[in-house]
């Protein structure tokens with residue numbers, strides 16, 4: 001499949017106005033996407049768990065314009081107009097215009113809200129771009145007569161990717177792969193796909209408690225971060241490693257080996273941060289409390305024979321991952337020993353979920 005396949009045939013229907021609402025989840029990568037080529041093509045394949053509770057709900061209302069004079073839209077977060085969201089959406093519209101030729105013909109009102117606290121350090125770009133892409137696809141579906149369910153999700157993921165890479169993993173399925181990988185059937189650099197193989201019972205309803213260590217603005221935007229992989233001395237080795245880690249992950253997901261799962265997931269998280277520490281310019285995105293938490297997790301795991309582990313995104317917050325059967329004991333551990341390291345004692349309990357919903 002190529003990009004051209006996503007350019008629609010001339011629309012057959014006409015519609016003056018309407019409105020669609022979608023709720024899309026956030027996701028947490030197990031094998032990380034870090035480094036991209038032009039047009040949001042990833043340097044390596046990645047795989048993520050879809051989260052169930054951290055969601056963005058977006059309503060797009062649209063009405064036909066009298067004249068076609070560039071894009072026309074307004075954006076609201078929790079009912080408040082957000083001028084500072086507009087440049088990112090303008091860039092997104094420019095990137096996807098060729099695939100959604102109706103964008104110029106309407107005025108759009110985009111109303112969005114997150115289930116997780118704003119400026120919690122939890123990126124809303126994945127869930128936000130996914131929800132927006134789905135709303136736009138719902139409009140396209142009204143304008144065309146031949147959009148199948150499968151094509152709908154695939155194109156929504158393709159569009160979401162052009163908004164934010166990891167957003168293409170926030171559409172459908174509890175485990176999602178993005179990026180071409182020889183051993184994963186149907187995988188593509190252009191969109192995310194539901195993980196197509198057997199997953200061991202150990203990973204069903206896997207838990208993710210997000211410890212909010214630092215709720216400040218990101219020190220490095222993800223686009224700047226990805227760009228630091230260009231000319232990075234370890235980049236090529238890292239991309240190879242991600243490929244082989246994903247191969248390993250396929251067998252881990254099948255055989256349910258939690259020791260191997262833990263080793264792979266934690267190594268991926270630390271490698272992501274190592275890439276940032278060894279880029280030029282260099283960054284340390286972990287905070288002292290991030291390290292305190294990691295050490296506490298390691299001690300707890302050793303002492304209790306637990307299967308708890310951590311992963312990180314491009315920030316200081318810690319995602320604590322554990323199997324469903326350890327929920328009570330790990331939550332107790334979190335409350336007793338880890339909450340003290342969270343900003344204002346805040347954390348969010350989540351569990352692996354199935355994807356986006358039309359509301």
Ligand code: DP6
Nearest residue numbers: 029032033164165166222223313314
């Ligand atoms: C560290 O998807 O936010 O979370 O494509 O520039 O929008 P852009 O980047 P983004 O990068 C996410 C990187 C990560 C790892 C991951 O989710 O795989």
